[in-house]
Amino acid sequence: MEIMGLAHPRPVTFALANDVVDSDSHGATDEDFVPLARVFVTPELDGWTLVIGRWCSPVIDERSEDVLQLCTALSARYGQAQAYYYGAQADGSGWLVAQDGVVVRRYCETGDGEDELLTLGEPLPLERARRAELGLSPEWDAAEEDEDDEDEWKWVAHDLAPEIAKALGVSPLALTPSTSVRGIGVLALTPYGVAHGVPPGAPSQVPCGEA
Incomplete structure (x- = not known):
């Protein structure tokens, strides 16, 4: 996270992280929408850490x-x-x-x-x-x-x-119950998010049920 300049990590579930990343990537309607503001940093998965988001x-x-x-x-x-x-x-x-x-x-x-x-x-x-x-x-x-x-x-x-x-x-897209997991996932702000004053955590609008 230090190398990537990520800030203000907040623990988050996979389900909520998916909603946040999906909302950020596909366009919220509020005037504060910043599509490159947040990423999901996963727990270690089979030895890898994934950073997910349009950024x-x-x-x-x-x-x-x-x-x-x-x-x-x-x-x-x-x-x-x-x-x-x-x-x-x-x-x-x-x-x-x-x-x-x-x-x-x-x-x-x-x-x-x-x-x-x-x-x-x-x-x-x-x-x-x-x-x-x-x-x-x-x-x-x-x-x-x-x-x-x-x-x-x-x-x-x-x-x-x-x-x-x-x-x-x-x-x-290929995670299964047998995937080895170590640690916790966090939602973090990117340098774009910090620069635009986006608050850490979930966005104000997260569409329910959006695929």
Whole structure:
């Protein structure tokens, strides 16, 4: 939390944290809405700590370079650090993988015409495996790829972030009763939240039953 500049941690359940993060990510209607203000820092899950919230996205314009720098610093300290974006309603996927202070890979498929500008590093083994299953070359350049091949790959890559997260560490979408848990989760303010004077804890409006 110190490396990431997170502040004012408050213990919180998974259920409440999910509501808060969902509300912050998808747009509250009050005038004080700050979508990058809060994150959920999980307990240790099978040896990993997850930090969940829009502020952690490696692909949105206002956060991509800052998240890259954070993952670089975290991996230098802890050996590995990753960041993911996943839009469960066909909004695409993005992933950033850093190892020992070096960014190994950044890639996204969100339907944005400038997705390819974020690409860094060589394809991950799982990317190569999925392309091989499609009969596509494991090495490719989006600027030169055949249009049909490009479309076929985009459909697969669009939903690939959770699978990559699970293969390389822990996916929040794949937690089970057998997941090893140590410690407690907290809701914390990001530097954005502190700068905008967002109060710690739950937001004033948390939609009930919103998926």
